[in-house]
Amino acid sequence: MSFIMYLINGISLGSVYAIIALGYTMVYGIAKMLNFAHGDVIMIGSYISFVTFSQMGLGPVPSVVISIIVCTALGMIIERVAYKPLRKAASPLAVLITAIGVSYLLQNIALLVFGANPISYVSMLDIPPVKLAGGELTITGITLVTIVLCLVIMAVLMIFIKKTKAGQAMLAVSEDKDAAQLMGVNVNGTIALTFAIGSGLAALAGILLCSAYPTLTPYTGAMPGIKAFTAAVFGGIGSIPGALVGGILLGVIEILGRAYISSQLSDAIVFAVLIIVLLVKPTGILGKPIFEKV
Amino acid sequence: MAFENWMLLSRFLIQASLLKLVTSKEVIIKKRVISAVLAAAMVCGLLSGCGGNGGGKASADSDTFRIGGIGPVTGAAAIYGSAVRNAEQIAVDEINEAGGINGYQVSLQFEDDEHDAEKSVNAYNSLKDWGMQILAGTVTTTPCIAVADKTAADGMFEITPSASSTDVIKNDNVFQVCFTDPNQGSASAKYISDKGLGSKIGIIYDSSDVYSSGIYAKFKEEAASLGLEIVSESAFTADSNTDFSVQLQDAKDAGADLMFLPFYYQQAAIVLKQAKDMGFAPAFFGVDGMDGILTLENFDTSLAEGVMLLTPFAADASDEKTQAFVAKYNEKYGETPNQFAADAYDAIYIIKAAIESANVTPDMSVEEIGTALKGAMPSISYDGLTGSGMKWEATGEVNKDPKGVVIQNGVYVSID
Numbered sequence: 001m002s003f004i005m006y007l008i009n010g011i012s013l014g015s016v017y018a019i020i021a022l023g024y025t026m027v028y029g030i031a032k033m034l035n036f037a038h039g040d041v042i043m044i045g046s047y048i049s050f051v052t053f054s055q056m057g058l059g060p061v062p063s064v065v066i067s068i069i070v071c072t073a074l075g076m077i078i079e080r081v082a083y084k085p086l087r088k089a090a091s092p093l094a095v096l097i098t099a100i101g102v103s104y105l106l107q108n109i110a111l112l113v114f115g116a117n118p119i120s121y122v123s124m125l126d127i128p129p130v131k132l133a134g135g136e137l138t139i140t141g142i143t144l145v146t147i148v149l150c151l152v153i154m155a156v157l158m159i160f161i162k163k164t165k166a167g168q169a170m171l172a173v174s175e176d177k178d179a180a181q182l183m184g185v186n187v188n189g190t191i192a193l194t195f196a197i198g199s200g201l202a203a204l205a206g207i208l209l210c211s212a213y214p215t216l217t218p219y220t221g222a223m224p225g226i227k228a229f230t231a232a233v234f235g236g237i238g239s240i241p242g243a244l245v246g247g248i249l250l251g252v253i254e255i256l257g258r259a260y261i262s263s264q265l266s267d268a269i270v271f272a273v274l275i276i277v278l279l280v281k282p283t284g285i286l287g288k289p290i291f292e293k294v
Numbered sequence: 295m296a297f298e299n300w301m302l303l304s305r306f307l308i309q310a311s312l313l314k315l316v317t318s319k320e321v322i323i324k325k326r327v328i329s330a331v332l333a334a335a336m337v338c339g340l341l342s343g344c345g346g347n348g349g350g351k352a353s354a355d356s357d358t359f360r361i362g363g364i365g366p367v368t369g370a371a372a373i374y375g376s377a378v379r380n381a382e383q384i385a386v387d388e389i390n391e392a393g394g395i396n397g398y399q400v401s402l403q404f405e406d407d408e409h410d411a412e413k414s415v416n417a418y419n420s421l422k423d424w425g426m427q428i429l430a431g432t433v434t435t436t437p438c439i440a441v442a443d444k445t446a447a448d449g450m451f452e453i454t455p456s457a458s459s460t461d462v463i464k465n466d467n468v469f470q471v472c473f474t475d476p477n478q479g480s481a482s483a484k485y486i487s488d489k490g491l492g493s494k495i496g497i498i499y500d501s502s503d504v505y506s507s508g509i510y511a512k513f514k515e516e517a518a519s520l521g522l523e524i525v526s527e528s529a530f531t532a533d534s535n536t537d538f539s540v541q542l543q544d545a546k547d548a549g550a551d552l553m554f555l556p557f558y559y560q561q562a563a564i565v566l567k568q569a570k571d572m573g574f575a576p577a578f579f580g581v582d583g584m585d586g587i588l589t590l591e592n593f594d595t596s597l598a599e600g601v602m603l604l605t606p607f608a609a610d611a612s613d614e615k616t617q618a619f620v621a622k623y624n625e626k627y628g629e630t631p632n633q634f635a636a637d638a639y640d641a642i643y644i645i646k647a648a649i650e651s652a653n654v655t656p657d658m659s660v661e662e663i664g665t666a667l668k669g670a671m672p673s674i675s676y677d678g679l680t681g682s683g684m685k686w687e688a689t690g691e692v693n694k695d696p697k698g699v700v701i702q703n704g705v706y707v708s709i710d
Contacts, residue, residue, distance in 0.1 A: 002547050009539045054592055116369045118560045120567075120593035129571060140571040213536035214567050215560060217370065223533060258540045263528045264501045 012143040014251020015150035019205040020228030021243035023198030029174040029238035036099040039225015040106035045203030046210045060124040067203040075199020110218035123211035236287025356657040362426035365433030369408035381635035385642035411440040449661035455637035463690030471637045479512030481696040487520040492552025496545030501529035509556035559587035566597040595704040606680035607636035640678035
């Protein structure tokens with residue numbers, strides 16, 4: 001019975017990783033850069049929802065909507081100000097270092113505005129836990145919401161990419177930026193849209209993360225950000241189903257590792273598995289093999 | 295913070311792996327640039343470090359005792375440092391109003407260390423430049439261990455309100471107002487056993503923190519000798535301190551009826567929430583790190599209803615001394631003082647008692663004052679907010695009785 005409980009908790013944690021990993025994987029797939037500030041956008045999203053829901057007393061829906069809008073705008077501003085001017089830079093390192101800079105900037109702004117004291121985050125979803133098997137199995141409301149939401153987001157995103165023009169443009173840009181431009185695709189616009197979607201999802205991920213693990217500090221996004229990045233690589237960076245598979249596997253491995261191997265070594269186990277997967281399949285579980293262009 | 299370093303490291307690793315994607319010639323050039331930058335950064339660090347130590351020493355007034363305080367006033371542990379700073383100020387003001395110590399006034403200077411060992415040593419150096427003669431600090435354990443080595447080298451008398459590791463007092467010039475970690479562990483086990491609070495005990499502890507694992511180790515040892523049954527024990531680390539579902543599930547499966555939580559309130563708040571969500575309702579028992587949970591921003595205090603903790607100070611105690619202090623603190627800072635504040639208030643009065651007993655004067659050197667005060671400590675007995683008849687071993691360890699409190703309707707109430 002405990003095993004099922006651990007499994008559900010793992011899938012729930014993994015779903016949060018998967019939603020965050022989407023941001024990494026989409027941006028990597030399309031702009032070929034690692035946006036390390038993504039984890040901190042999550043943190044900003046959580047703070048915005050805390051301010052709107054707990055301090056200003058808005059309802060859950062407006063609060064979530066405002067968080068998503070703020071994060072979407074933030075993601076687009078970061079892309080426009082910090083990354084776009086460097087897109088033509090000779091070294092891919094320039095934009096990577098900038099991303100790290102933006103990450104620290106966001107953390108320190110949060111430190112300045114909200115202070116370093118942790119805040120106890122009150123979940124805006126008041127769903128009673130589901131009790132199964134005569135009370136032995138208690139699944140919290142937020143766990144269910146997280147899992148369902150993650151699946152819905154994945155499905156909507158896949159449909160968006162397959163069926164809409166903007167989605168097709170994304171695919172085209174990720175295949176070959178220059179060719180897509182020649183075919184009349186607005187590359188800059190497509191990249192901006194990718195950042196907007198990724199950052200909007202980051203707001204959702206932040207709210208889910210803090211609802212399940214109710215503490216909020218300026219560093220809240222850092223560790224989940226790194227884990228989600230790992231999940232994206234694990235599943236095959238650039239692949240959307242890969243983010244889902246990688247995220248959920250990572251969450252399950254983390255929780256089961258903590259439960260059955262060692263509660264102190266859970267991170268070590270997660271990363272050991274990552275190393276093994278990458279040794280066996282360097283492109284990740286669902287990653288496309290890379291062919292050398294001649 | 296350990297996990298920030300970890301993050302930085304992982305980012306560097308990623309950068310390094312990306313470097314390999316670039317052609318090999320470029321790699322060499324870039325590596326050279328990076329190592330040059332790193333070397334320059336290190337040199338800068340060294341230089342600034344030296345600058346901090348090299349300052350001249352201010353001449354001390356001959357009619358004022360200069361007491362320094364160090365603790366985190368900003369950062370994640372700010373709640374402790376600010377409490378100590380506020381309470382030390384109250385005590386110093388009181389003493390000055392009442393005519394000082396042996397007729398000498400006291401001046402207090404408090405420096406922030408952000409709960410960081412390096413910053414704490416810097417704070418110590420700048421206080422020395424100010425002319426500090428006695429150190430009433432530092433507040434948290436890790437920085438205190440670093441600073442204690444400095445005070446020992448300078449022969450300065452140091453009394454820490456709240457740094458509880460035994461490593462803090464390994465030098466003979468350092469004394470504690472709070473219990474040592476092992477002491478808290480054994481006192482908690484005894485308390486639980488004496489009052490019959492639980493028979494099947496679950497423990498969660500932070501294996502990456504000296505404070506938490508120190509208490510855990512001693513608790514376990516003491517529990518075994520008292521015949522308490524530990525049914526579940528599990529750890530977490532600083533990198534995985536936001537999810538306790540696994541640890542709680544383990545304790546629930548084992549049928550624990552009391553959870554011993556020897557760690558800080560930030561994590562305890564999550565444990566309480568997750569336990570409630572999963573329908574697990576044992577008794578919860580914490581140590582002094584649990585103190586502060588009621589003032590955690592936005593925390594639903596009903597979650598902490600019934601939580602017990604061992605603390606030498608309860609703000610609701612009816613004795614005159616506590617009430618006067620709580621009223622004064624409330625008036626001046628607008629909140630109820632926690633245990634750290636009480637420890638700090640006592641620390642200043644203990645310094646006063648030691649000075650009076652050793653008859654030192656402000657014109658003596660730091661080392662003379664230090665030697666005289668540490669000689670006087672084992673002979674004094676002090677009645678304070680955090681215990682009556684407090685006495686000290688020459689090693690710096692305090693002897694006093696712990697008090698148990700339980701949280702009821704959002705305030706501490708004595709169990710006894």
